[in-house]
Amino acid sequence: GCSGTPGTGSTDDGDGSLTVGIVSYDTTTLAAKAETDAAKSAMEAEGWEVVTQDPKGDAAQANTICTQFITRQVDVIVISVFDTTQMAQCMTGAASASIPVFYLAGSLQDGVAGAISTTVAPPINEYMIDQIKDLPKLKILAMTLQPGAPCRAREADLDEKLEAAGLSDKIEKHEVVVPGQVTDAQNATAAWLQANPESEGSDLVIWACFADPAMGAYAALQQAGRQVPIYTWDFSAQVVEPLRNGSLAAVLAIDSAGEGAQIVQLIKDHQAGGEPQEVDAATTVVTPDNLDEFLADHPEFAS
Amino acid sequence: MIDAAQPTPLISARGLTKSFGAVRALRGVGLDILPGQVHGLVGANGAGKSTFLNMLAGVVTPDGGELLVDGRPTVVSSPRHAADLGFAFIYQELALVPEFSAIDNMTIGVRPTTFLGLGDARRRKAIAREVAARLDLRFPLDKPVRDLSIAERGLVAIGRALVGDARFVSMDEPTASLSDVECERLFDIVRELTASGVAVAYVSHRLDEIEELCDAVTVFKDGQVVASHERGGYTRDDLVLGITGARDVRETVESPDAPVSRDAEVVLSVRGLARGPRVHDVSFDLRRGEILGLAGVVGAGRTETLRLIFGAERPVVGEMTLGGAPYRPRSVADAIGRGVALVPEERRSQALVMDESVLVNTKMGGWRSARAVSWLPFVADGRARATARTMVERLGIKTGSINSAVRTLSGGNQQKVVFARWLSRDVGIMLLDEPTRGVDVGARRQIWATAEEFAAAGGAVVVVCSELEELAVCHRVVVMVEGRTVGEIAGPGVTEADMLEAIYTQERTSS
Amino acid sequence: MTLTESPQASPELPTRSLAARIGRRTAAILGRYGALIALGVLLVIFSFASPYFLTIPNLLQVLNQSALGAIVAGGLTLVLASGQFDLSIGYMASLAGIIVTILMLQGVPIPVAIVIALLAGVIVGVVNGFLVTVLQVNALVATLGTGSALIGVNYFISGGTPQPVSTQFPEFLQIAIGSWLGIPKPVFYMAGALLILWIVLNKTDFGRNLRATGGNVEAAKLAGVRTGGVTTAAFVIAALFASITGVLLASSIGSGQPTGGDNYTLSSFAAAFLGSTVLREGQFHIVGTLVGVVTVAVGFNGLALVGVPSFVQFLFQGILLIAAVAFSSIGRRLSRE
Amino acid sequence: MTLTESPQASPELPTRSLAARIGRRTAAILGRYGALIALGVLLVIFSFASPYFLTIPNLLQVLNQSALGAIVAGGLTLVLASGQFDLSIGYMASLAGIIVTILMLQGVPIPVAIVIALLAGVIVGVVNGFLVTVLQVNALVATLGTGSALIGVNYFISGGTPQPVSTQFPEFLQIAIGSWLGIPKPVFYMAGALLILWIVLNKTDFGRNLRATGGNVEAAKLAGVRTGGVTTAAFVIAALFASITGVLLASSIGSGQPTGGDNYTLSSFAAAFLGSTVLREGQFHIVGTLVGVVTVAVGFNGLALVGVPSFVQFLFQGILLIAAVAFSSIGRRLSRE
Ligand SMILES: Nc1ncnc2c1ncn2[C@@H]1O[C@H](COP(=O)(O)OP(=O)(O)OP(=O)(O)O)[C@@H](O)[C@H]1O
Ligand SMILES: Nc1ncnc2c1ncn2[C@@H]1O[C@H](COP(=O)(O)OP(=O)(O)OP(=O)(O)O)[C@@H](O)[C@H]1O
Numbered sequence A: 001g002c003s004g005t006p007g008t009g010s011t012d013d014g015d016g017s018l019t020v021g022i023v024s025y026d027t028t029t030l031a032a033k034a035e036t037d038a039a040k041s042a043m044e045a046e047g048w049e050v051v052t053q054d055p056k057g058d059a060a061q062a063n064t065i066c067t068q069f070i071t072r073q074v075d076v077i078v079i080s081v082f083d084t085t086q087m088a089q090c091m092t093g094a095a096s097a098s099i100p101v102f103y104l105a106g107s108l109q110d111g112v113a114g115a116i117s118t119t120v121a122p123p124i125n126e127y128m129i130d131q132i133k134d135l136p137k138l139k140i141l142a143m144t145l146q147p148g149a150p151c152r153a154r155e156a157d158l159d160e161k162l163e164a165a166g167l168s169d170k171i172e173k174h175e176v177v178v179p180g181q182v183t184d185a186q187n188a189t190a191a192w193l194q195a196n197p198e199s200e201g202s203d204l205v206i207w208a209c210f211a212d213p214a215m216g217a218y219a220a221l222q223q224a225g226r227q228v229p230i231y232t233w234d235f236s237a238q239v240v241e242p243l244r245n246g247s248l249a250a251v252l253a254i255d256s257a258g259e260g261a262q263i264v265q266l267i268k269d270h271q272a273g274g275e276p277q278e279v280d281a282a283t284t285v286v287t288p289d290n291l292d293e294f295l296a297d298h299p300e301f302a303s
Numbered sequence B: 001m002i003d004a005a006q007p008t009p010l011i012s013a014r015g016l017t018k019s020f021g022a023v024r025a026l027r028g029v030g031l032d033i034l035p036g037q038v039h040g041l042v043g044a045n046g047a048g049k050s051t052f053l054n055m056l057a058g059v060v061t062p063d064g065g066e067l068l069v070d071g072r073p074t075v076v077s078s079p080r081h082a083a084d085l086g087f088a089f090i091y092q093e094l095a096l097v098p099e100f101s102a103i104d105n106m107t108i109g110v111r112p113t114t115f116l117g118l119g120d121a122r123r124r125k126a127i128a129r130e131v132a133a134r135l136d137l138r139f140p141l142d143k144p145v146r147d148l149s150i151a152e153r154g155l156v157a158i159g160r161a162l163v164g165d166a167r168f169v170s171m172d173e174p175t176a177s178l179s180d181v182e183c184e185r186l187f188d189i190v191r192e193l194t195a196s197g198v199a200v201a202y203v204s205h206r207l208d209e210i211e212e213l214c215d216a217v218t219v220f221k222d223g224q225v226v227a228s229h230e231r232g233g234y235t236r237d238d239l240v241l242g243i244t245g246a247r248d249v250r251e252t253v254e255s256p257d258a259p260v261s262r263d264a265e266v267v268l269s270v271r272g273l274a275r276g277p278r279v280h281d282v283s284f285d286l287r288r289g290e291i292l293g294l295a296g297v298v299g300a301g302r303t304e305t306l307r308l309i310f311g312a313e314r315p316v317v318g319e320m321t322l323g324g325a326p327y328r329p330r331s332v333a334d335a336i337g338r339g340v341a342l343v344p345e346e347r348r349s350q351a352l353v354m355d356e357s358v359l360v361n362t363k364m365g366g367w368r369s370a371r372a373v374s375w376l377p378f379v380a381d382g383r384a385r386a387t388a389r390t391m392v393e394r395l396g397i398k399t400g401s402i403n404s405a406v407r408t409l410s411g412g413n414q415q416k417v418v419f420a421r422w423l424s425r426d427v428g429i430m431l432l433d434e435p436t437r438g439v440d441v442g443a444r445r446q447i448w449a450t451a452e453e454f455a456a457a458g459g460a461v462v463v464v465c466s467e468l469e470e471l472a473v474c475h476r477v478v479v480m481v482e483g484r485t486v487g488e489i490a491g492p493g494v495t496e497a498d499m500l501e502a503i504y505t506q507e508r509t510s511s
Numbered sequence C, D: 001m002t003l004t005e006s007p008q009a010s011p012e013l014p015t016r017s018l019a020a021r022i023g024r025r026t027a028a029i030l031g032r033y034g035a036l037i038a039l040g041v042l043l044v045i046f047s048f049a050s051p052y053f054l055t056i057p058n059l060l061q062v063l064n065q066s067a068l069g070a071i072v073a074g075g076l077t078l079v080l081a082s083g084q085f086d087l088s089i090g091y092m093a094s095l096a097g098i099i100v101t102i103l104m105l106q107g108v109p110i111p112v113a114i115v116i117a118l119l120a121g122v123i124v125g126v127v128n129g130f131l132v133t134v135l136q137v138n139a140l141v142a143t144l145g146t147g148s149a150l151i152g153v154n155y156f157i158s159g160g161t162p163q164p165v166s167t168q169f170p171e172f173l174q175i176a177i178g179s180w181l182g183i184p185k186p187v188f189y190m191a192g193a194l195l196i197l198w199i200v201l202n203k204t205d206f207g208r209n210l211r212a213t214g215g216n217v218e219a220a221k222l223a224g225v226r227t228g229g230v231t232t233a234a235f236v237i238a239a240l241f242a243s244i245t246g247v248l249l250a251s252s253i254g255s256g257q258p259t260g261g262d263n264y265t266l267s268s269f270a271a272a273f274l275g276s277t278v279l280r281e282g283q284f285h286i287v288g289t290l291v292g293v294v295t296v297a298v299g300f301n302g303l304a305l306v307g308v309p310s311f312v313q314f315l316f317q318g319i320l321l322i323a324a325v326a327f328s329s330i331g332r333r334l335s336r337e
């Protein structure tokens, strides 16, 4: 949703008030939604006017929305998840209209005024490898998603770290299908569990580059009555129970509220004439052990 | 006018009117249908006969006027309502479900007697078999009807009207797709029905059927009733006058004056043609200037033979020559390119795009010839319009303009549009499949005249017509029985009796 | 009258060679049983390719995996058999999943929440039926429209986020997760749903009227079938079964997903079309649809077991669909010649 | 012989009331111009709702936004006019986008890469045409199948990842990004493409044959139209224009996306069906399709300017589609009575 009042001018009245257009990614993707929501409320707290549009994960649509923001002469454009290689029309238009473009969950590339990186691959990958490196009959099922930039970076980091740990031959990959990622992951996991029956006594581990396939895998495990540790990203209310009962071994919590403050700061710095910069989002690796502590610190997740 | 001695009418119409947009299909129709009588309805194409019957069927609702059933004012609201009133219908357009068997088609409307109709199948089968026995149906009743011939499908449609105990049976051109044997069988059934007190409405363009069968005849013209007759109280001329409004229309077909010379060039020669279950061995020669008839009963393989010559199907066995050169059309376009044309059996589904204009239907398939510059793909519409106008004039097609949709034309005029298509292109041989089916007496005469003119101008015609007496136009008739040509009858002056004798002698020996 | 012999009528019958007749028979078999043969071939291949494939647990898993898809596709089969289309069923499944979970989260008792979710689906079905039969909008357009509108509705009522219920309502998860007699529960639901649909379509008066409507709507109407009512009923039944699937899906993944069921539209069409080549000639029927769903599920499962990349599944599904339908159409034509 | 007066034949003309005639006229207008009226109403509403709407840059933006969709939908219109369907066009657009970018990244000169990408589309079009006309597979199934297979192919050749070309090939971006005479380049491409398609469909003998085929394929064939060839050509043309769109899309977003064009399938169908209600009675035509695309784009743009949540756009598109088609169907019926 959006509270942009129709007809209110975008004219930059003085230095305080800005109009920001946010190109969100896909509101059904939890992490992306949390980020844009946080960014929006942080900006509105500054008294800025915020317009959000959802391209439902479609890059062409994202460019159209961005171009519309340019037509509407917003002061700042914020893009979630998409990266510059998918936003050429947007970047060209913004450049010629001198509108700065910021990336949420992206990286600092040519023409970008500032970016918050949420790829944050290492914490989970390192934690997982630490946990599994000594397992004798290790088998990893990795759920990947090539079209998503964060997922690609997480997978690349994992490949690199497994290589370093000499575990490259233990991994089997499944590219999840979007949309329908939850059921797809569920079916893939179920088949993988069949291929690795309990009787063989393998040490199974599931890695999912974002939360949805992890939830699908979790559903498959429940159906099969098996227990396999799952490592993934994007902490949210739906992972609390699986974490508590140990089905999820570790979930990376990205401090999306913090991201809101970060993006506001990036924009302010830029307005003040600062150089483009990339900052990492603050993160916590949540495991069954520190779950209660984490929830106490972040009451917004306790349902 | 109603005679006091007559029983009360089952159905009385009073001043019924109906318009379809600008077309005024009925303008005040009144008539009475009595129980135990066959009531004939005649009239030119588009006179409103079917529209009237469709009102009884609940398919069309009247704009004005009144309908009395058993003396009570009634608005038939739906086909279901009509069934509840005890009315049964044989529609002009075959209304069957192609995937359903004959049994299922005949019993679609039969109400279930059990909960949700569970376990009702046996009863349906019994009902259908009984009707099949009455009609003497000789084809499998459990095959999907799409695998049946058009004539067999017609019999299924008739069978459906006999399922259940109707008080009134409407038959809209039931014999259009039947041959004489089946017709006789149908007439017997009609007589049985009326003997048991059922009322029958009977529409036909074949006036001798009307004379033979009907106790009362109502003549429609332009949506109005122009005459009513009792059995025996009229002559053929009275009917023709009522239908056409003119006295000079000859209803019977005239024979050509002389045979085509044996020396005339053979333009098409067919030898040992065979394909599939319907065509086994067909051979004949066609000469320039000749109208050659193909006679046979329904299912004899005539339609299929014409389709083979036209390249719509490829023969499995056999040879053909066209103008002396070997002829083996790879496609319809190929056949047309070599000057062969077909006027197909079912004009609505096989020849016309009903929603398109007369112009478009005339030029269909021939737009290439309307190119402004022969090597550029752009059409010159002016030229096409001129052609269409010429054809409308030459064939006397009755239409508002060349831009009217052919849907709005009467059956006979629609058929003339199909002729216009071929006459405006360069064809030497016309294959006519049932060219006068469902066409009124006036238009029928014009269609035969067109064919004669075409032949006289150096063309050649092969014609299939189930109304054997119309084959009198032919110079020569080839007789087909069960997919084989069994012989020929030299004309002119071939009579129906000649052909029937040839067909049945052969049938008896072959079976 | 003179009946002369027609010129050179060749006396002998045009006999067909034995080879041609065998070919024709083979074609006929391929046409009728092509899809079943494909399924059989897949079963054999995968049995050799993976030792885990031909095990009871895995075969049960295949059935389990087919179950929800088969229920939607079964409902869709009725709409297809009535000669119409429904492009909105996937979105209806999503809708039911969201409604049931949101209501539960708002304290509505589970059975009531389920009933309301199914009712919502039924309402959409009635709307589809109304558009198609009363307003006479082409079914493709009408359901493309309701489908698009439902995407909006689903976003609106869910706020775009999944509605997790696994923590608070473990008993809701029990509906779809778990087994009876060692057989996953969804398999029972599938069996029940398809049995009901089969009886409705094949053994009742309504089913015959439905098929008549699909075969020739004009003829059915003239024979006294209330084609409008029958068509609307088909849309409602499809909507109901799609909604049931949506609820089961929410139960099996533990949350209502705003786009969770969207994929069922295409997969059901694929299954139903694949199934229309089974045994009968191009007609939609329940057994065929089941075969279609299971064939696709076997393919997916087997490919996953063998460890083939997932895009291969799409290639597989596409080629399977084309091959089955093409075979059946060629077979039918050759066998007619 | 008795020539009797028919009983109570009412001689006077059945006159209609003036009100009824006006109602009928209104209905006829709504039926013919409903979609155009809807577009007009949208334009007026948004002009009042947002000061940015009725500005030259914004209207150009609306056209720009319509451009790529209009090119695909225009091609699809030919397939629809020939009486067939093509559910694979969106995936073809994706395919072309991936092929052109991958080839560029492998050092193939840009023009050659474009030609190869378009050729690939043409091949898919030929396959569709072959399946439908030679193997006689139902077009919905055939293109559902090729579409599904293309998803797999697109994943396969791209490895699932976007193929970024924006940095290395700025000249490629120049194809779709930027303006001539102040008008965005895609608008010119759209105008050119639709003009060509309009001429092909309306002014050539091929177009006439195509429409005859769509009107009654059996009759067209028996009139000498090579219906198979015509239908195949329609599929190929649609494929070509979808591929052109795919290349333009890749140029405008700066990368080849494995699923970048997938959405065009549904949006083109919506536009073409919406357009089929414009002016002509339920026929598919180029001008109508353009109106359909623009109407949806205006709605999308206006709603975004007003700042409505995005789910409303789906509701809007769905309801617009249903309303336009329903209006047109009701209007047509009423005006006929
Ligand atoms: N549903 C309809 N829509 C528009 N016009 C119609 C419709 N039904 C009939 N008409 C028109 O009404 C007129 C009467 O048609 P009707 O079918 O009753 O004639 P008919 O006497 O049965 O002719 P035929 O002998 O050719 O069957 C014709 O001009 C016909 O075109
Ligand atoms: N290839 C075909 N496609 C469609 N219909 C066909 C085809 N071949 C034959 N038919 C139909 O099958 C029926 C039987 O054709 P056939 O040539 O055997 O009979 P016929 O002698 O023309 O008899 P009639 O046409 O009176 O039934 C015809 O009604 C014809 O329309």
Ligand SMILES: [Mg+2]
Pocket: B049, B050, B051, B092, B172
């Ligand atoms: Mg009639």
Ligand SMILES: [Mg+2]
Pocket: B302, B303, B304, B345, B433, B464
């Ligand atoms: Mg025939």
